Amino acid sequence: METEDNIARGLQVSQDRAEEHPPAHEKDRKVMALATLLEDEKGIEETHCTARIHENIDDPERSDFFSTRAGRISTLNSLNLPVPRLVRLNAIRGVLYSGGMMLPHWTANAHTVLYVTGGQAKIQVVDDNGFAVVKTAGETGFEWIAFKTNDNAYMNTLSGGTSYLRAVPVDVIKAAYGVTEEEAKRVKFSQQETMLAMTLSS
Numbered sequence: 001m002e003t004e005d006n007i008a009r010g011l012q013v014s015q016d017r018a019e020e021h022p023p024a025h026e027k028d029r030k031v032m033a034l035a036t037l038l039e040d041e042k043g044i045e046e047t048h049c050t051a052r053i054h055e056n057i058d059d060p061e062r063s064d065f066f067s068t069r070a071g072r073i074s075t076l077n078s079l080n081l082p083v084p085r086l087v088r089l090n091a092i093r094g095v096l097y098s099g100g101m102m103l104p105h106w107t108a109n110a111h112t113v114l115y116v117t118g119g120q121a122k123i124q125v126v127d128d129n130g131f132a133v134v135k136t137a138g139e140t141g142f143e144w145i146a147f148k149t150n151d152n153a154y155m156n157t158l159s160g161g162t163s164y165l166r167a168v169p170v171d172v173i174k175a176a177y178g179v180t181e182e183e184a185k186r187v188k189f190s191q192q193e194t195m196l197a198m199t200l201s202s
Contacts, residue, residue: 096137110150160194
């Protein structure tokens with residue numbers, strides 16, 4: 001009987017210790033999981049340490065769109081810097097000279113927040129969804145930075161060779177605007193600039 005009591009006590013002590021200290025194979029699994037986590041973090045850390053984290057979008061020489069008379073626009077996204085991918089944002093720096101205009105455009109895959117950094121402008125938004133925005137600089141010019149909620153936000157244009165209107169048949173433009181075929185062709189083909197131009201009064 002005494003032996004059975006010793007065995008029972010031993011089993012009880014074993015059970016208590018098992019709760020305090022998990023079996024070796026469980027410890028190994030936890031250590032391996034921790035090692036994998038540290039390895040992953042180390043890999044990410046090393047990737048970020050070697051990644052370029054600075055880009056000057058205010059530099060006129062790196063502009064994506066440039067007009068000597070109208071102004072310039074620079075875009076920062078995950079294609080030219082890896083950091084925007086992490087925060088899922090895109091930045092646009094715009095500078096319009098006096099009388100300069102950013103032609104009608106919209107961003108279908110992101111929302112935009114615009115912060116004015118200098119000058120004055122007339123900003124026209126065609127509808128409540130924020131489509132077809134036009135910016136026209138005042139006498140002192142206009143400068144801004146915009147943040148978009150997609151690291152690869154795509155701006156669609158209503159002007160020039162890449163415009164939405166270039167893809168629309170002349171008959172549709174004619175019917176939509178109630179104009180002649182000749183006027184519809186002018187609407188479709190007359191503007192060569194896609195992003196920047198001067199106002200007619202300039």
